[in-house]
Amino acid sequence: MTESNPDIEISRRRLLGTVGAAGAAGLALGATGGALAHSAFDDSPAGASGSAGSLASLGATQVAFDGEHQAGITTPLQAKGHVLAFDLAPGAGRKEAAALMRRWSDTARLLMAGKPASGADSGIALDAGPSSLTVTFGFGHSFFERTGLTSRRPTALDPLPDFSADRLDAQRSNGDLWVQIGADDGLVAFHALRALQKEAGEAARVRWQMNGFNRSPGATAAPMTARNLMGQIDGTGNPKPAQPDFDKRIFVPAAGPGPAEHAWMGGGSYAVVRRIRMLLDDWDKQSLAQQEQVIGRTKATGAPLTGGTETTKMALDKIGPDGKPVIASNAHARISAPEQNGGAAMLRRPFSFHDGIAADGTPDAGLLFICWQADPLRGFVPVQRKLDRGDALSEFIRHESSGLYAVPPGPRDGEYVGQRLLEG
């Protein structure tokens, strides 16, 4: 899979000289687009055929749809995101689901290449490049009943256990089909959302939909771990793709010891999606020292309270002058630390959300928590179980919705996502 390039500072010299990954995407822009997109570029004062066209690095960054894994899992965080679930329409089954996944895959493949959707394109993304657009598809537990495929449903999709802090809204949880859209441009992301909703046609209807965002590329002096809306650096403990066991932790083995009827998930991953409301008014009333005690890390740098930098290992046994652990026993960083949970078995890749003001006058804002793992029972579940018991952060957050989805592997050329399940 072509990774999008987080470095937006590609100089004109470099782009016109050596054609690297992003450079190739930029130059490819001139050749993309159907009639509508093409004429837009031709008529613009400095179209893609001119040198100015090569300069739009944010817009030009392209992520491949086809590949071993679906895009949007290890792709760098994008500035805008939509996550939504669909339910198959009454009467729709395996055949309609297969046709829908083919339409969706065809559309996603076009849009991620910066081309308009086939048929009547809304034009919302015209002029813009692919802007790191990714579209990711998953299947929920109920999908397998609807399609008569329960015998091929992995046990990893068994419903998550209840957690005592859950305040889940069933209307915004689960769903037959799950779609994640991310892009560095808001109109490109919205365009994809509309195009996919349109392709759903009569086969499926939206169950819930959420909007999110992350930092824009180039907002920080150098690429850094993201902050969330509490102001906390969030994602320090994430496994890195360069680590030798990364694939094993995040992706289902292509040919593994699992039952053969689940072979369609080889190269896939499981996504846990939680709308985690942050009680920001309460959080902001805490002093900096109190916040740092709750988290166990220095707010400004993300370094453990036991010293060092963001990436320094926490000295969990270190005792302070008061005889208590410097990183409190209920500190969020301690409880969620990979080394306290048999290694980091999940990759967190969230969006922040902000839906204005809730009925009670507080901000309806927080984290669209999305984590990826080869097995939720070794990833999300044990960590959340521990957090549920004794995380100091829990009084400042509220889990409002939950979904668990089987995200099939990336399609091989010409395939659609999920074909190995639906036609296997």
Add this chain to the structure above:
Amino acid sequence: MTESNPDIEISRRRLLGTVGAAGAAGLALGATGGALAHSAFDDSPAGASGSAGSLASLGATQVAFDGEHQAGITTPLQAKGHVLAFDLAPGAGRKEAAALMRRWSDTARLLMAGKPASGADSGIALDAGPSSLTVTFGFGHSFFERTGLTSRRPTALDPLPDFSADRLDAQRSNGDLWVQIGADDGLVAFHALRALQKEAGEAARVRWQMNGFNRSPGATAAPMTARNLMGQIDGTGNPKPAQPDFDKRIFVPAAGPGPAEHAWMGGGSYAVVRRIRMLLDDWDKQSLAQQEQVIGRTKATGAPLTGGTETTKMALDKIGPDGKPVIASNAHARISAPEQNGGAAMLRRPFSFHDGIAADGTPDAGLLFICWQADPLRGFVPVQRKLDRGDALSEFIRHESSGLYAVPPGPRDGEYVGQRLLEG
């Protein structure tokens, strides 16, 4: 006022060589920040003191708070926005309003320079540069009763006339105080929103709040007129700051023929803010040809249906083979054309909005229409009156809220916004 630079492609060579406007802002980053921000930069692997710090052009772009006019009027469109209105709290009057405007101005000045708010900063914008942040303040009609200043209320603030197509929600309209926040980074914008809400303290409470977005810098190959969520190029007819009568149309004269009691508005402007819902499901059912007839322009390029490019003057008298005007008599572009309305007397500077799915299942999306003018009776009102009578677009949109605000001039060094009214 320093304008933000829409060109995100500043090569390392250029930035380290000639120090231009954006370069200066980038270099200034190393000197900004209180204790919290400063330590974050120091501890990062490639802080602002290193060369990597100079490269974050999106983050480094800074807009001046002080100046002849407030920022956020002629500033290029930003990728993220929040607009919100506050009502003064019961019992709060002129004194509390003055203190609030001072606190807000102090905070906005700090944040727009990329510094944390004084006191306990939430940290949400840590690591990021100012990212073109602007904060703009305005006063609604009711503000003058609340502060005992009705004698100094300009007649330009008289309530807008009713339009037949209005479906206005009073709860999301008007308000004593109006705040517009824009930035190219979502966390920087949210940080400013939270900081300003906090500074409101007991003096004022939020009446309504809306979130918006525009294209990200660099998403298109060259800077282009924006598109809206209908896919239409939107803003072609906008007056350009280089035009000789631009200031006269958009800003209240510094010392003009108006009554002396309104001199506090010299250099200010009036903002009309309308939440315009787009009925996108209906719009998307129209063929491309039908959409182009409604608008009077080619969708892909924005060129008039009578030919040329986006900036070609419409041939409004041109008759087609069917004996009818090529640009229909009810085409949106004809009715709203500057030449049909005594010249373009308003500057439109909107954000798109998308708040998920409405109760009826359609997208709750559209345009946060914001337009700027020296006099609403010569800007928004006559155009909207004509559109209200016979715009073919009107069946696809719905005005859901409305506000009109007097936006005072920019502060002189040390002043707060509105000081010439509140202490004059």
